[in-house]
Amino acid sequence: MSHTDVFVIGAGPAGLTASYLLTKAGVSTRVIEMDPVYVGGISRTVNYKDFLFDVGGHRFFSKSKEVVALWNEILPDDFITRPRLSRIFYDDKFYSYPLKAFEALNNLGYVESSLCVLSYLFKKTFPNENPETFHQWVSNQFGERLFSIFFKTYTEKVWGMSCDEISADWAAQRIKGLDLWGAMAAALRKSMNPNGSATGANGEVVKTLIESFEYPRRGPGMMWDAAAAKTRAQGGEILMGQALETLVRNEATGVWTITARDQQDGVHNFTANHVISSAPIRELMHALRPAPDALEYADKLRYRDFLTVALIVEKADLFPDNWIYIHDPAVKVGRIQNFRSWSPEMVPDEKLACLGLEYFCFEGDGLWTASDDELFALAKKELAHVDLAQPHEVIDGHVVRQKKAYPVYDDSYKHNVEMIRHEIDTHYRGLHLVGRNGMHKYNNQDHAMMTAMLTVKNIIAGETLYDVWNVNEDAEYHEGGESGVREALSSVRMVPQRVKSAA
Numbered sequence: 493m494s495h496t497d498v499f500v501i502g503a504g505p506a507g508l509t510a511s512y513l514l515t516k517a518g519v520s521t522r523v524i525e526m527d528p529v530y531v532g533g534i535s536r537t538v539n540y541k542d543f544l545f546d547v548g549g550h551r552f553f554s555k556s557k558e559v560v561a562l563w564n565e566i567l568p569d570d571f572i573t574r575p576r577l578s579r580i581f582y583d584d585k586f587y588s589y590p591l592k593a594f595e596a597l598n599n600l601g602y603v604e605s606s607l608c609v610l611s612y613l614f615k616k617t618f619p620n621e622n623p624e625t626f627h628q629w630v631s632n633q634f635g636e637r638l639f640s641i642f643f644k645t646y647t648e649k650v651w652g653m654s655c656d657e658i659s660a661d662w663a664a665q666r667i668k669g670l671d672l673w674g675a676m677a678a679a680l681r682k683s684m685n686p687n688g689s690a691t692g693a694n695g696e697v698v699k700t701l702i703e704s705f706e707y708p709r710r711g712p713g714m715m716w717d718a719a720a721a722k723t724r725a726q727g728g729e730i731l732m733g734q735a736l737e738t739l740v741r742n743e744a745t746g747v748w749t750i751t752a753r754d755q756q757d758g759v760h761n762f763t764a765n766h767v768i769s770s771a772p773i774r775e776l777m778h779a780l781r782p783a784p785d786a787l788e789y790a791d792k793l794r795y796r797d798f799l800t801v802a803l804i805v806e807k808a809d810l811f812p813d814n815w816i817y818i819h820d821p822a823v824k825v826g827r828i829q830n831f832r833s834w835s836p837e838m839v840p841d842e843k844l845a846c847l848g849l850e851y852f853c854f855e856g857d858g859l860w861t862a863s864d865d866e867l868f869a870l871a872k873k874e875l876a877h878v879d880l881a882q883p884h885e886v887i888d889g890h891v892v893r894q895k896k897a898y899p900v901y902d903d904s905y906k907h908n909v910e911m912i913r914h915e916i917d918t919h920y921r922g923l924h925l926v927g928r929n930g931m932h933k934y935n936n937q938d939h940a941m942m943t944a945m946l947t948v949k950n951i952i953a954g955e956t957l958y959d960v961w962n963v964n965e966d967a968e969y970h971e972g973g974e975s976g977v978r979e980a981l982s983s984v985r986m987v988p989q990r991v992k993s994a995a
Contacts, residue, residue: 496520496729498951499750499764501736504533505937506770506927508719509944512566515726517952522762523723524752528733530713531720533770534897534928535937537713538802540890543846544838545802545831547894549815550712551576551705554938556967562941563706567718571706572835577812581878582641582819589817590703604637611635624903626658633663645819649826650852651796651900659901662934665965709837712937734760736771739779739923746922766951768944770927772896773912786915789908793932797855798897801871802831804888805845805881809833816878823874824859825849844887849875855895864891899932913961924951926960938967 498514500507503525514521530536534547552571554560564571580587585599597605612635620628626647631639639655647655708714720730734752737759741748750762769776777790784790815829829848831838839846849871853859862870868891872883899905909932916923924947925931927940946958946969963969 493749493761493763494522495747495763496522497764498522498766498768499748499762500524500768500770501750501776502526502533502770502927502930503531503716503720503730503732504770504927504940505535505716506930506940506944507768508532508716508723509562509941510768510926510948511723511728511730512719512726513945513948514951515723515728517948519952521723521728522764523728523730524734524736524750525730525732526735528755531730531732532713532716534798534894535712535716537711538890538892540802541888542840543802543804543831543890544711544713545800545829545846545848545892546711546834547800547892548798548850548897549827549829549834549848550937551814552707552712552715553705554936554967556938556942558945559938559941559967560706562945563715566722567708567715570708570710570714572709573704574707574814574834576703576705577814577833578817579811579813580642580646580817580819584820586816587642600641608635608637608641611637623660625656625660626663627655629660629663630655642819645821646817646826649818649824650898652852652854653900653902657902659903659905661906662901665934707835709835711835711838731760736769736775736779738781739767739776740781741920741922748922766922766924768924768926768947768951770925770930770940770944772899772929773909773925773932776925776930777912780920784915784919786912789911792904792908794900794902794905795855795896795929796898796900797853797860798894799851799853799859799867800829800892800894801849801851801867802890802892803847803849803868803871803875803881803886805847806843806885806887807845807881808843810845810847810880818878820878823877824851824870825874825878826852828875828878828880845881847875847880852898860893864889867891896929899929899934901934905932924960931961935965936967939963939965942967942969 497520500511500521500523503523507523508531511521511523525531535550536547537544538547552563578589580589587596587599615631615635619632623629623632627639630643644655651658723730733755737753738751739748748764748767750764750767752760754760772795774790774793777784777787809832811830812833813830814833815827817827818825827850831846831848851859868889872886875881876883926943926947928935931943942963943960946960946963950956950958958969
């Protein structure tokens with residue numbers, strides 16, 4: 493039975509950040525990844541006949557200087573700066589996103605625009621006190637009419653549930669720092685000063701408004717392929733096509749025994765002093781032996797699944813946007829990506845365009861179980877509906893299904909996660925949760941990376957110096973602030989004499 497100091501479950505952004513930093517510091521590390529081919533999780537780049545595309549789209553922008561520095565350390569020569577271009581398709585019209593004041597005014601019409609402002613003023617006068625749902629939070633920030641126009645349809649496509657069932661936490665996290673006045677002020681500033689910065693009303697940079705971002709020239713998978721290669725070069729091991737089956741902690745020694753199963757049904761056993769898990773919490777809890785008391789709470793956690801129908805179109809570039817949000821309830825597609833707009837190297841033929849039509853679903857529902865041919869037919873029909881291309885112009889395509897792409901923020905998720913955290917903290921020392929699914933937090937890859945970076949610091953120190961649950965959505969550490977994060981990350985580069993065991 494092979495032993496390492498640290499065993500990592502999942503080779504996504506969090507898992508590979510951990511493995512890279514641990515092996516760089518001389519800590520023996522092993523990683524298992526369920527996918528037989530790709531590392532990177534939902535940040536991987538899929539290659540179909542040399543057409544490259546993201547699973548969901550991943551802009552490289554972070555307020556955390558430490559994360560940006562690590563991106564450049566892992567992938568020093570392959571970033572390009574790309575313009576952020578997004579639009580909303582609503583009522584047969586396209587709206588720039590972030591909003592352009594006069595374009596939005598003309599598209600909505602002066603009467604509707606006035607009603608939107610009055611609706612906003614009404615909500616500011618009579619707000620929802622202590623908003624608990626997405627609907628309540630957004631209507632407080634933007635008014636009821638703008639909620640109905642620009643938030644309701646798309647959000648319910650993403651989550652497959654009413655906006656009255658979605659926690660306000662998700663809205664506060666994804667639209668942080670922005671309300672109608674902030675959006676209008678930013679739009680007016682942009683209209684009058686096209687080179688202005690992406691700031692809200694208080695002058696703070698708002699992620700929702702950024703206008704450029706860094707991007708690996710051949711997609712985000714370059715970053716995680718490089719992190720995997722450097723992990724291996726530093727002595728780490730990454731085992732592909734292996735899924736976690738059981739996880740047992742020896743109470744006497746503190747050593748973990750991990751069982752994984754490969755795609756040929758072969759069983760592999762490992763031991764480690766520490767386990768870092770970026771696996772979905774529900775799967776992790778089902779792997780623990782004996783069954784944990786909090787298993788009932790894990791079973792209540794929900795996930796939204798996702799599929800991309802990539803269509804190769806016999807046309808030059810169809811639109812300049814990275815993606816277009818589809819707010820039309822007449823179609824099922826939620827968003828349409830133009831992969832060449834992410835990077836020219838994503839599409840090998842200048843005469844062709846490659847578009848990704850994104851559908852949000854639940855594993856096992858009608859969309860998820862539809863055949864590829866059925867999905868191609870649906871995607872071509874809906875592409876024509878939004879007047880971007882006709883079915884006969886589509887010459888090829890590829891479907892990618894992604895399980896558990898989004899942890900669901902329903903009204904009970906926070907309590908469920910708190911109960912699970914309590915049991916892990918109490919009874920499973922040496923087990924560390926990181927990343928989006930590992931912590932059931934719908935955050936970007938910079939947040940996932942920071943949770944892994946601080947977990948590595950804790951493991952090397954042999955004690956919990958940082959509570960990774962205090963990393964906020966901007967990948968900043970609440971208690972320590974920037975200086976605390978810098979101190980934590982500078983220590984990661986120290987080569988330890990020995991990683992302390994979990995016992």
